[in-house]
Each structure stands twice: as structure tokens, then as C-alpha cells.
Amino acid sequence: MREQMEYLRDDADGLRRLLLEEPYGIPEMSVDLLVPACHPEAVAGYIIMEVMGYPIYSGSNTLCTATAVLESGIVPKQEGIQRFKLEAPAGLVQIEAKVHNGVVESVTCGGLPSYIDTYRDKIHVPGIGEVTYSIAYSGGFYALVDATELGFKLSRDEERALSECAYKIVEAIKAQRGFSHYTLGDVGPLPFCTLWALKNR
Template structure:
């Protein structure tokens, strides 16, 4: 039975990319202008009134929960070249390092920002606010993106919680775009290799559930941002140069879902913890290495005091690869496609209009 009386099948234009193995599906066409006078307000509209776009592109038959969606929208701040809204299986994060790296690459590849050889700078508008971008282009290829990480801080340092079937677990909590539990992988018996992926997801889920049941967290300006969603497993830190460190890492984001990359916000969280523990200085860099041997480089650029918190300023560097250009056909007659919450945001152009 048809879910919609629309006599045509809308299309959504996509550029699939990945950074560190995490696939970001960039939406570059087919969506109507969204209500809201800021990118944050437009994100809230999607979250509260039009969540169908996220569901369509992340779940079968068009996607999988391990992906992310980045909707490019016009910037509302004149300082920005474009805006973007991040959609993931757990909802609508206000910022993400890997998604920012992929979106910055996509706006260059799509010509939204003219691509120039060498180093170029521009600004994007995330729901979290303005994000400065440095892009490195060589022979027409975007070889690297450096983006600002959100100011990050440690909320809780080395607390202990009892987790059923695991035992007592020591954890810290950072805010770096979302609240992260940070745990030592070695203390839990993990080496952070690919064959451990399923066990890491199961272990992280139990720890996150236990923390959520025991307490909540509040950001110093944002207030209550919901239950702690993420857990970052930390491997041993190796110093490979005077100002350069390396550590295996992996991030849990949803039941059964371990990120392919180490995540930009997870890397920012690590910098905040290393700063608190006196193990890193301004100008130092940390490369986090994933289960799939991909990496992001976080740079500790400075600190400032925000109330009781010493906030770490940082950047994240990585490379995004373009995987595919495609048009998804939205067929509301398909019983596997749920069009509720989707139709209000679809462009009214017909497929045969190009």
C-alpha cells in the first residue's frame, strides 16, 4: 500500500566519502530549504519534526547504521562558506571531527568552495558554530583537512563504577562535542586489534549502560545534553618524537557500533585528558590509530579557563576519500521505505527535471 499520494519519485543527490574508514554520506541536492535562522535551529527542526531523512539514509534498504549523514545547507553566518547538519544512528551530534573532514572535502569536490592548489582556508557552520578549515590540495586532490576541534575538557577524572559481568571499571569523562567515557583498554584486557571489535562493542555497551544508570552530565554552557552516549578505549601512549605521541584507540557510539576511525572528537577528548594529567604541552600532537590502522592527528593548541574547567583548544587533521556519486530514488511505494517525517524536506522537483 502506498504511503504517499505523490505522483513522482524524488531523488536525493549524494557524495559518499570516508575519513579513517568512517563513511560520511554527504547530501548535496534534493532537499528543500529548512526552517530556522541558524544551522543549529535547522538541525533541531530535522530532529524534532523531520527525522525521516536520517532514517532513510542510515537504514535499509539505502544505508547501514555504521554510516553518518552530512546535509549541506546554506550558511546562516556570512563568515561561513556553507553549513552542515550531522546525522548519526544515535541522533544529531552538534559536531564531529570525521564528518567535518568529509564535509570540507565534499564542498571542495562539489565546487561549493572553489578548489585551489596548495593551502587554502575557509569556514563552515556546524550546529556547534563556526569551524575554521585548512585544506591541502596537491595536483587537484584534497590530500588533507585540518579542522578546529571543539573546546574540550575533563568533567570527571578516574572515577570507579561496578559493571555487571565485568567488575569495577575506572573511567574518566570528557566533553569534546559529546560526553565520552574514557577507559584504559589494557586494564580491560584488550589490545585494540580488529578481531576484538565485537567484544569491544559489547563491553562498551555494558559500561555506558552502567554510567547512564548511575549519573548524568551537564555542559557548562549547554546544560543537559542527554545521557552519556560514547566510550573511547585508550591504548598505551607511545612517544615517537619530542612533540609527537601515538596511541591505539577505538570509539563506541551505539549498541553494536564501533567507529571505523578513532573519531575526531575522541581524539580531542584524549588531548584533554593528557593535558589534565600533565602528559602533553601546547604544540604537541597525538596520533590515534584505529582497529583498521587508520589515524587522525590531534594537535593541542592551548588552554583557557571556563568556570571550573580548564578547556583544551585543539585541531584535528585527517584525509577524506570520495567513494561514490549517486542519486537515491525515494520510492514511498516500497514497503521498506518509511516516508513519514521525510516528505516535508524533499525537493518538489521531479526526477525527469534533472
């Protein structure tokens, strides 16, 4: 599955761009491309396409894909708790779905373990200054930054400034270093930054 994803990424990216760029799509969309599974234990494979590229795993996209294969009949629904496996570019994913009166009521998925790759490192970000960040892996690598340390309150009127700030942080980190998953190796450049704050601070 990963080889198919890498082929699309390197040699056939036109499909992703057609589906996600205007006039047919918007950057906020994702595409989960269903393909035949390569692993004998999986009922189907899927390749995730997003505006930033091809993540090897995504929990939200996995939940959508599992629901779609059930609602479309690719995997026949069974009343009660139903379990099966899907194949992502990152490997097998265990799915548990609850079906009630023929409707998929809930889906859970078990992905790869999440972990902290980097804890409270510092980087100079042009236009911002020194930024303290951590890096977590949870289906992809995420930069985690305390927004209050940068003067934000995380209010609605800061939305544009937060977006611009996050972009600058990601670009600065990407220019300085890359990240490698401990079993999957290179899973692509850093795509995300989460600006957070403790609620009661």
C-alpha cells in the same frame, strides 16, 4: 544551525533513519547534511547524522564536509592553502585546505576545545562489576576505560566482547548521570566508550 539540528532530531528523524538504516545504509555510516549557513561568516552549514543521533560536532565529519564542498564546487578551489568557515550545530569551524593541481590533498579543522569532564570515577556495571572511567569532551562526550583493568588484551578475537562491554559501560553511565558542555549546555546523552591500553604495559 543547532535549532535546525534539533528540529530534525525531535520532529523529522525519518530522513536520518532512511539514509542510515537498511536497506539504504548501515550503522557504520554517517550523513553530513549540507544546508545554507545561518552565520554570515560561514560558506555553508552542515548537520551531522549518525546511528546514535545528531552530534553537534565531529572532526571526521567536518573534514568530509569540507572536502565535499570543495570537490563539488560549492566553494571554488584555489591552488595552495585555502581557508574558509563552515557552520556546525556547535558553531563556526575554521577550515584550512591544501589544493594541488586541482585536487584537495589535505584538510584540517579547528573545533571546540577538548577537555576532561570527569577523571577516574567509578561505577557498578551489571554483568561486569566495578569499572573505573574518565569522561572527555572532543566534539562529543567519550567514556575512557583502561581495557587491561577489565582483563582485555585488545586482540582481534576480543572484538565482540569489547563491543558488548563498551555498550554496557555506556548504558550504565547514562542511567546514572548526564553531562553538560560548559558553554553549549546539553549536547545529548553519552554516545561513546573508548577502551584503551598503554602499548608497553
